[in-house]
Amino acid sequence: MMLKAVDLDKLSLQLSQLLDSLNAFETILDKEAETLKSSDITPLTDIVDQKRTASESIAVQYDSLIESLSDTPISLKEFMLLDDFANLPKSAQKQFEELTQQIINCNEKNTANGLSVQALNTLNETLIQIFKGQDLQNKTYTASGSASTPPTPTNPLGKA
Numbered sequence: 001m002m003l004k005a006v007d008l009d010k011l012s013l014q015l016s017q018l019l020d021s022l023n024a025f026e027t028i029l030d031k032e033a034e035t036l037k038s039s040d041i042t043p044l045t046d047i048v049d050q051k052r053t054a055s056e057s058i059a060v061q062y063d064s065l066i067e068s069l070s071d072t073p074i075s076l077k078e079f080m081l082l083d084d085f086a087n088l089p090k091s092a093q094k095q096f097e098e099l100t101q102q103i104i105n106c107n108e109k110n111t112a113n114g115l116s117v118q119a120l121n122t123l124n125e126t127l128i129q130i131f132k133g134q135d136l137q138n139k140t141y142t143a144s145g146s147a148s149t150p151p152t153p154t155n156p157l158g159k160a
Contacts, residue, residue, distance in 0.1 A: 004069060008092060014068065015095040018061045022102040025054045029109040036116045076100055122147070 032047045069079060079085055080096055088096075129135075142148055 004071065006069065006088075008089065011068065011092060012095065014061070014065045015092070015099055018058065018065060019095065019099050019102060021054065021058050021061055022099070022106055025051070025058060026102070026106050026109065028054055029106060029113060032113050033109065033116070036113060036120065076103070 028047060028050050032044070032051065035041055035044050035047060066074060066076075076096065076099065080100070085093065085096070
């Protein structure tokens with residue numbers, strides 16, 4: 001794998017900007033989590049727009065960073081395992097480690113928020129079924145975690 005010659009000042013600036021963007025994204029995720037816990041979810045639409053915009057900006061910054069490091073696509077994890085990474089100044093190595101940790105933090109918070117949205121959606125669907133007087137559908141979960149409705153048994157165990 002061929003790594004490009006890196007301007008350390010430019011690299012440090014890119015890492016700082018990306019880390020700042022991830023910190024801002026984490027703040028948006030925290031607001032989203034608080035909104036999901038509250039009874040008033042009207043700000044959620046604005047938060048989702050902010051989240052989308054921040055996510056797109058982070059993707060552009062990340063792609064620019066990776067492009068400045070290598071001619072071929074490489075993940076941060078792969079880059080940090082290369083000998084070239086060990087040759088970087090300790091301050092740059094630390095920035096990469098902070099960046100990696102912040103990406104993990106944001107991913108975990110985003111996943112938790114997504115699970116909260118799914119749980120609220122399921123709760124709302126159940127309440128709507130109850131209010132409409134519809135039979136509730138039992139749902140089980142597959143090994144991948146997606147909900148499925150079990151087949152209705154065709155052979156009852158007995159008659160009353």
